[in-house]
Amino acid sequence: MELRDMLAKSNPVERLIDHLAATLEGALALRRRVGDIAVVEQVTQGQFWTAVSLAALCHDAGKIPDGFQAMLRGTTQSWGERHEVVSLGFLPCLIEDERLLTWVATGVATHHRSLEGGRGPVIKLYGGAPDAEWRDRLRPLPDSVAVELIGWLARTAKRAGLPAASLSPEELDVVGEARRMFDLLLDRWELPAHPDEGLAAVLLQGAVTLADHVSSAHGTLHTRQPIGIRFRALLEKAFTEKGQSLRPHQAEAAETGGHLLLRAPTGSGKTEAGLLWAATQAAEITRRTGGVPRVFFTLPYLASINAMAARLGGLLEDDTLVGVMHSRAASYHLARAICPEDGEDEHAEAAKKAVSRAAATRLFRETVRVGTPYQILRGVLAGPAHSGTLIDAANSVFVLDELHAYDPRRLGYILASARLWERLGGRLTVLSATLPGVLARLFRDLLDQDVRLIEASAVGAPLRHRLGLRERHLTDPESVEEIRSRLAAGDSVLVVANNVADAQRLFAELEPEADAAFLLHSRFRRMDRSALEQAIAERFGVGRDRLPGLVVATQVVEVSLDVDFDCLLTSAAPLEALLQRFGRVNRIAARPPADVIVHAAAFAPRRKGGEEFADGVYPRTPVETGWHILTRHDGCAVDEADARLWLDEVYDTVWGQEWHDEVLRHQTEFTEAFLGFAHPFVSRDELAERFDELFDGTEAVLDRDRDAYEADLATGHKAAGRLLAERYLIPMPHWAAPLTTWEKRLGVRIIDAEYDERLGLGEVHGRVAQVYQAGEVL
Template sequence: MLAKSSPRESLTAHLAATLDGALALQRRVGEIALLEPVFEGTFWPVVCLAALCHDAGKIPDGFQAMLRGTVKSWGERHEVVSLGFLPALIEDERLLMWTATGVATHHRPLYGDRGSLALAYGQAAEPEWRDRLQPVPAQVAAELTRWLQEKARRAGLPVTASSRGQDVISEAYALFGRLLDWWDAPSLHNERLAAVLLQGAVTLADHVSSAHGALHPHQPLDDVFAARLTAGFARRGHDLRPHQRDAAKVEGHLLLRAPTGSGKTEAGLLWAAAQAVQLACWTGGVPRVFYTLPYLASINAMAVRLGDLLSDDSLVGVMHSRAASFHLATAIRPEDGEDQQATAARKAVARAAATRLFAETVRVGTPYQILRGVLAGPVHSATLIDAANSVFVLDELHAYDARRLGYILAMAHLWEQLGGRIAVLSATLPDALARLFRTALDAEAHLVEAGTAAAPRRHRLIVRDRHLTDPATMEEITARLGEGESVLVVANNVADAQYLYAELSSATPTSCLLHSRFRRMDRAEVEREIGEHFGLGRPRRPGLVVATQVVEVSLNVDFDRLFTSAAPLEALLQRFGRVNRIAARPPCDVIVHPPAYAPRRTGGQDYADGVYPRLPVELGLRVLARHHGREVDETEARAWLNEVYDSEWGRAWHDEVMSHATDFADAFLAFTHPFDSREELAERFDALFDGTEAILAEDRDAYEAALHQVPGSRAAGRLLADRYLIPMPYWAAPLSRWEKRLGVRIIEADYSPRLGLGRIHGPARETYQAGEIL
């Protein structure tokens, strides 16, 4: 009997490997306290029994003929046949129903309009089941039942030694009917959540088995991490700072307020290591550590930084939609030929695939990659079980984005329910945000603040009355470049950034433009150039970087001067942190320019440069204007932010955040029908968080050639081709044409490797100007 055809794998080998995967997952996750009232210690035995039996229903002649290539498709679902083996193994009715739940739902939704098992089999009588699912070889079924019983006993699972005669289809039919009735009855929230976690555990064990993967058994942020970090500091003549030591002592949730350049990241990691050690003792598992950031560039930079801190970048997973491209960019060199590129692509695909299978115990990504677990179902429920008993470090949340912040607050409460610990790290952390997290979490969130009273002044604040693109501003920037300074210019949208770069780049031999609308390979090269020339610790060199807000978080760069458009106050403070990063020089100028206010194309309220709502930007700019010409005392930053968030706008913001948190919890976290199809929710989620991508018409032939560049690996070829992709907003899909044969969107557009994407030449009234937001 076969379980897989490519590569060929026997049924018993696959079932044994999936059981091994479930046991490995049990060792990884440990005991989940929330599930104890539901399962009374039987959650992991149920997971293991379901994993062992999940594909037993592949023995019908029709399925085997499909695997051997003698028929194209069987047309039926093996999961329902697998149910027929369970009554011979399990006598306890509740244990049987939970195991049946895990077996039946590891591929398809139980209920729903499309593709559900209830729709396919729920109305069919037993004779129809026999017509559709037979023949099932009786001798094979009997031998497989005995094998399953013996395998389960050896694993210490609670099975019976029944030797009764067995009609697999009849048993499957009866059990499936009881299962539909069981889940049609009202259930408690914890039972519904338990069902989703069970589904996630079985599907994850199956995926790990099918991919012949392995879960990392060790957490490198462990009980010796603090000693290693302290020793590394000592070798460079430094010591841990008080707020870093305080963070390491916290037991439970953390709110950390520490200025950029004060070692905030290390403080968060010291806290995470302490929590991981505690959770490992309490749960018996290996807690995962998730480090989240808002921007792609900052995620990539943090992945490299963590790899250096842990002395092994293979221990760090990268969780974002372009993770494989990140691994490729770090491995490939401009001089590499096609063979070297193909080898690098294969390795990058393998690294990204390992992260998708939750292999690493330290992962860096956006919060939204973990939020996808709420979509549940066979595709996403594994994300939820992986999040149980884990540690979450949320670095620099965008507090002013009420909707996304509300979603994260709701999700943080679920992570806490699942045994998790949450830390919020911020250079600013307004009191209003701290109060929101304390409200969202049941346990206390401990506040740790970096002492700034004796901190050297890093910045001198200048507030101008002209826009960043004003000719007088560009003359001032040119003069600074002429004096040999390194200058950072941050615009609020891509169009302004491109204009400024085009006007200013000739004033210095070294200049870079960074924003989100580059081909992947071009952006990787830009980030590399910026790191090499302006990275912290590099020799001081003159030059120019023009960027959008992608430069705000965790890029370890250091400039002499900043010119920026006004934005929400916490975003501006992040931009300030890219200048005179460790106070190695006297206070450096950070120069803030007012934005242009106007409604977007669809009308409505005014936005600053088309990006940020007007009111919070105006409020922050008024605060800064009162301090024009003064050196920035970073102890005042909290008071500045509190003034903004204690305003009438701030009170409306608070209500909006809470409303979004409630809406998200109601729509995504109730799991009212845990095994219904959630395709509609998935579409809503993608519209909220995901963009789209396209290639230039002029790159079409190169894209197609790259697809076929790696013989025997379509995924590696696709990755090499993906270097030509350009991110676009989700709403920009109508500006492209879909080429089905290549599986990619194509656009006619202005593009330069140094400037990025310009105007897209879409249909009438469907044009896009760089930086425009609808």
Template sequence: MSTRPELLAKSASHGGELSLLAHTQHVVAVAEAVARAVGFDERLARLGAALHDLGKAHPAFQRKLRLNTGQADPNPTMHRHELSSLGFLPLLPRADWPAVIDMVVAHHKPMQQKDDLFAKGILDLNDRSRTWQADHLAGWEEWAPGALDVLDALDALGIATRPVSRAEAEEALAFAVAHCEGKRKNWAPGRGLLQAADHFASALQHDAAGQLNTLFAKPDLSYFNRSSALYPLSLLAADQPQAHTLVVAPTGAGKTDYLLRRCRGRVFYTLPFQASINSMFDRMRKADEKLPFGGSIRLQHAASQLVENRGAVEKQLQSLVGASVKVLTPHQLAAVVFGTPGYEAVMLDVRGADIILDEVHTYSAQAQSMVLEIVDALRRLGCRLHIGTATMPTVLYQELLHRLGGPEAVAEVALPLPTLDAFDRHAVHKIPRDADDPAAWPAAADAVLAAAMAAGEKVLVICNTVQGAQQRYKDLHELFPDVKMLLLHSRFRRGDRAAREKRLEKEFNSPKEPGPCLVVSTQVVEVSLDISFDRMITEAAPLDALVQRFGRVNRRRTPETIGRLKPVHVLAPGPSCLPYSREVVEASFAQLPDHGEVLRERDAQTKIDAVYPALQISSISTHVIWDGERCKLRELCNNPRAVLVETLEIESTACILAADRAAYLEGRWEARTQLEIPVSWRSMYARKNTYERLDVGMMPFVVPGNKHYEELGLQFEEYDMFLEN
């Protein structure tokens, strides 16, 4: 029995102290389960998992793990543990070396990151350093036996351990370099498998084994085989032979159930915004409680743990592979298009699954291009794609139909005109701007609100920017000091925003809570929040966005509400239309009826096509990694995450309040996440040298001031990017 000190894989400051043996056991078990599910060689998966972290036995790594928080390493050494792990290749048959190298060598860093002087991949170091191999095998004779003890303790791996000489280890590293230098353009399933297994095991640690029985389990979605005359899509058959689906139908027609009825395997349900995926996740979870799906339901976004209250295991599972049903945003699937870190694991996870792209109604050039590229990429992976929206330009519909393979491959679903007429529910009123001050909120709008408050109505006011919503909330609070009010936008702490979303649905949306009340919001309420107001006043916006906003009024569909109309008021475009295109906003406003005329569902398509007569596609091909079926990235490499920022302008950074600085520095991951306030990188770029930026967690900027945060949220001068809201 060995008397050597126990080797660690993780320190207390990185999720809890964990031994190298325990972590390796967890990764081996998960890798085997993932390999079985995705059709990868299970024996090779076990070998790669067994070797992947053995380099953590290197004294440089062990010394770093045992440092106290904030303590500097007295003998700093550039060390990549996965490269030291390659020294144990001689324990395996030579024929297995290439596959195991693919799994191990780049499971943390790409093998090469060109044009990055700080890159630490194996080929980067080989180009820059003459001593990297000697450094990674330094003290080999002293620490390698400890790593062999780990292998000896693993069960039934079929690895006959023996001492590996330094010369053999050096030969193995040289072999790995040559193997990597010979890599051509392709993607590496083995790398994705080990990344997925390592992430899963690291998140769950001792709980990992208990989650493997439902990994990649096909869900039972029979709960959604329900029908009602109130929801006409529920009366239509969903067993068409075509693999893919295109559904265009009004809000409240039963799209969610129909799209799920079209699914045959594991489901990835995508929606545009954080609030909408929170709401959809809650709906899925409630359905599962009534008729269990027989698998796992997960939510994936930066604040997913804030709406999952079932315990630590469920919180940790959210971003991991193998869910039966996962609710997420399309941007989290964009890795398969842009080749950002972890894209191989995402490809393994989604391959062959059913992908629902719901509420495809954002038509910016970048977002539209991304959706089309995602459709192409997922179709190549054998996915079945089901696309639903209340509003889609005909040109976009035809392009999607073409990319999915035409009518032979796509079930096209739409409601007949007489059925659409039963969804007419909004009487539209246009409100002109005041000629003397066109930037100001019109006095006529305040008069409408005063009458609505006197009548006890529940009213939703929507502004196009956070700053505009904050100012409107302050003004309305002065006008109606005794009315119950709520402000909702993206610039609250993640935890605070989740709490406000729950208040919105429980307090302001409940039929048991009488009016009057006022909710002031940005476009965060446009999609999938199950709320229904009596009246709306909104700033002018693109027509597709307005249709979605109108869907928050008179939303509840009962025999009594069919045929009833509720008012929506739209302000004329002002001097600023940000964050939208003025041309699109003005064209949209011109398409609206006025003077209480009904916005007819049967006319919606014609109006949308008038606003969007042509596809708005921007060239994102520079960063897309696919050329037809051919991958343009070199194996074991990836693009940096910055590609999403540069190409789509939607990747958020984060801020925290100066008052939260100490709590953020001292908190663990979950506590830190609740304190973060998401903002676009573009918003912060001009301030990046003004505000302090922390080097922990999401590396948030520390914003001073904000004494009115609890009422108004984060404040500083800027406009908001649409997809950030």
């Protein structure tokens, strides 16, 4: 056999030299998009992208052994060895610079597996094995092809402007050289690395892995940032067409260089201000690095992410430039691609397209991404599976919208990651209607560069809300009667409970009283949740004709939908959460101050003898402190400038100091556990499990939907079938996994529970050690 006969892949069939050339092109494209990363260029003495490119070119050279080729051609089931280890044997003949050689070897050896720990660690497979065993396991291989391949690699590298030795060996001891390079790598990474060096190593791994994935998928990376130098003119044109112009805080944000904190009330155009700021940063980063920065727009809830993605796609006049970055991205694309009247064939075809679109986002194709902060945070898990997220975040722009302060652990983790993003050449802004001063100080103390604070002027701004307090609980009969009277008066009414159980109870009582009634919380099947959100937006969306009706919701409504109600009745919660809920009422101040009525919470421990929580959800102290502040303003119109001072008052307490200390403790904890990279190629599988428990939760299919789920799985294209089946999934918290049974054959959790399309998940049946308590599930 000759070099041209060597395969890299079997399904579809792809020649080895074609795949290596495509992966090199992927690495060069990634370099053009990311640009120079100052911290790693210093560590590698300007050789980072050269090492990435050479590693991409050589990463699969070790696929020429007879055993690997036989496996690809189907004449043997499995080779059982690691091709990337064999690939190391081609490097010494190609690269003369010893420092560069080590970095290239690092990228080649780690593009599939960790050196130590995890699934099939490379050290365990080959470390300490004698030379004779190496040769027995990795040979035979066609020596003439190896010589031919080294010549092809050298010529290809030179054409790409990469350094390559002009050697034409008559023979090449690939396995012997591979063994030597492998031992060199083990010595190199045995001791703890300097933080910058460890970071460079992980980014190198991510770049090689990402280039390989893009090549294998025959994909491309977008090289245009639509939120850039021309964005301001595009936005001003859109404003002019509506008879509007930029507001002072928006213009100020557009002219700000560096990190930004923006405090602006709901309805003041803070999203546009954040995008204008992002455009300025993107243009500056391009000038500094030569790359094409990515813009990450993060939000806390799924519905708000989907709505923002659609909004940005319309604003940019091309939604293919916008990636949806959350665990249900394919479901989002499917929902946008199909109509309710479509048949199953149309659904299946739309599912195939949605899967392709979501896969492209996972390959980091788009330069604008909308998602949760936690999807970007996953990059710190490193390894072949996650290091691509880190390299993609380098030299990027991060817009953190509605970052909630009251969860100290998640905030601490985000703060730690923000410091890493800055270290990687990034710029950050935090947008909030309720940004407390303590959060602003945390960011200013954390980041090395200056952080500017812009506050939208509230002078002359119309008052949107009138505050009312009720000493009784939201579910009290008198409270329910008050809601009934609002519905009878023809109002559009928003009721927000702190937990699912209260929301379901209120909805059951009030639905008969309303012209149209909807219940929204996080425990619906995906397809039912999507339908609910669409129906709510169509009836109560901003700018639509005012219609009477009722929405009962939990916290998911706080920043999820662009809706506008006549009045709000809500359970007491932390002030930040309450102010977000207020923002769903009289949203654009088109009417006199509208009523926002806060009901006292019920405090009780979640478990016997534990700390007390408001309605089983929020810690008692901040809720109680906020309630006492609100009592001073009962019956008054709410000035949003004053509301920010209320927040500062909450945090300027003993509890606030404890909260501050806890945030810093979690920041330090996350930094030490995830961001040191002292051992960059040791598996972080155990950290991934902790991460998933904190952020991801789990999902389950109702026992009654099992057959329908299985039927969808069998629909045509495998990934499309799984996407269609996902419409039956119900999100649940990670701790609720014991309430389910794992169906290995279908690869999904099954839950035996009551369920109603209008009410969502109800009572769970079966013998389980833990009881589902809806009050604890947000």
